[in-house]
Amino acid sequence: MLSEKLFANFKEETGSEALFDQVGYMFLLRSDEEVASFRENVEMQRSLGLKVDVLKPDEIPQYAPHVSLEGVQMATFCRDDGLGDPHEFLSGYDRAARNMGVQIELEAEVTGITVEDGKVSKVKTAKGDIATPLVVNCAGPYARLIGKMVAADVKVEPIKRQIVTTGELDWVRPFFPMVVDVRSGLYCHKESKGMLLGWADKSVQPSFDISVDPDYTDAILEKALDLMPQMEEAEMANEWAGLYETTPDHRAIIGWEPSVSGMFxxxxxxxxxxxxAPAAGMVTAEVLTDKKPSVDTSSYSPERFEKGVLAEETNVI
Ligand SMILES: Cc1cc2nc3c(=O)[nH]c(=O)nc-3n(C[C@H](O)[C@H](O)[C@H](O)COP(=O)(O)OP(=O)(O)OC[C@H]3O[C@@H](n4cnc5c(N)ncnc54)[C@H](O)[C@@H]3O)c2cc1C
Structure with a gap:
């Protein structure tokens, strides 16, 4: 909810434009268990001020026409959710940071970190060394490798996930929401004039491999056809693989490294x-400048895994 506010106020904050299209997120629910679990979520979300609706099957096509309703008992729909353009947001933050005096070095791979008397003192990069008492480890799927440089065990595994986009489809309307078929795990949203399709293959083992696997693509297309039979008309425009940066409880790690001073x-x-991203950036800046964070980060602590205090995030797609 904090990120959503920051996405919506992006132009005022940074002076740059970035697409944030609030078409809503819709979760399709087909079993009693799914319905019960999402009803609980809706109650909690509403108690925190999120505007989320519960839709009957006959209310779904007005938002997501052509989606198969076979077996669908209910959907949840949060209209304030939306689609953002990561490249535009990243470029806007980059420009705003540089305007404020931040020096950003590209192509400067971090290859080592020096620790002296239990404190971070230097970062070695492909462009030379940087003396510093503070390192922020925000290396995504590579965060564990950065942790290893200071002998810290950062519990992040790289896991391949694939995406398929289609060519133009005349039945994809401008308001088509992000639809998640909870049973199959397929998600889809409009992308350019077609659709973007994705699915988390839970059998993929951790690795840095990002080659496109044709069987993975076929599985996505099959699930998409089940959900939207009209997909038969679609032509594939593109496909790619990237890495999820997965923790044991599927929640972020935000906090100081307990074993080394100066690494966040x-x-x-x-x-x-x-x-x-916007909320995480904001709370990180607040913590590092000794302000009270806008979000309580204690449950994101790196130490939670040792302590066994985990609150698993479910429905990660
Ligand atoms: C297929 C796919 C679909 C996704 N869809 C969504 C979605 O719909 N919604 C959503 O919210 N998220 C989505 N994500 C997840 C999202 O992309 C990530 O959670 C997000 O990018 C994480 O941001 P980050 O800044 O932590 O890491 P990253 O964006 O991975 O950035 C890490 C940076 O660290 C740099 N780096 C790594 N190692 C080093 C080093 N040794 N030296 C210097 N630099 C280094 C990398 O080059 C990179 O620039 C998706 C991911 C994938 C793969």
Missing amino acids: HVTGFSGHGFMH
Whole structure:
């Protein structure tokens, strides 16, 4: 909810334009268990001020026409959710930071970190060394490798996830929401004049491999056809693979590394970090400048895994 406010006020904050299209997120629910679990979520979300609706099956097509309603008992729909353009947001933050005097070095791979008397003192990069008492580990799927440089165990695993986009489809309307078929795990939303389709293959093992696997693509297309039979008309425009940065409880790690002084982690967003990015950046800046964070970060602490205090985030797609 904090990120949503920051996305919506992006132009005022940074002076840059970035697409934030609040078409809503819709979760399709087909079993009694799914319905019961999402009803609980809705109650909690509403208690926190989120405007989320519960839709009967006959209310779904007005938002998401052509989606198969076979077996669908209910959907949840939060109209304030939306689609953002990661490149535009990243470029806007980059420009705003540089205008404020931040020096950003590209192509400067971090290859080592020096620790002296239990404190971070230097970062070694492909462009030379940087003396510093503070390192922020925000290396996404590579966060564990950065942790290893100071002998810290950062519990982030890289896991391949694939995406398919289609060519133009005349039945995809401008208001078509992000639809998540909870039973199959398929998600889809409009992308350019077609659709973007994705699915989390839970059998994929951790690795840095980002080659496109044709069987993975076929599985996505099959699920998409089940959900939207009209997909038969679609032509594939593109396909790609990237890495989720997955933690054991699918929640981010935000906090100081307990074993080394001067290292702060903000990583492990487990495949939903674009949504968290503005809020995570904001609370990180607040913590590092000794302000009270806008969000209580204690449950994101890196130490929670050792302590066994985990609150698993479910429904990660
Ligand atoms: C297929 C796919 C679909 C996704 N869909 C969504 C979605 O719909 N919504 C959503 O919210 N999220 C989505 N995500 C997840 C989202 O992309 C990530 O959670 C988010 O990018 C994490 O941001 P980050 O800044 O922590 O890490 P990243 O964006 O991965 O950035 C890490 C940076 O660290 C740099 N780096 C790594 N190692 C080093 C080093 N040694 N030296 C210097 N630099 C280094 C990398 O080059 C990179 O620039 C998706 C991810 C994938 C793969």
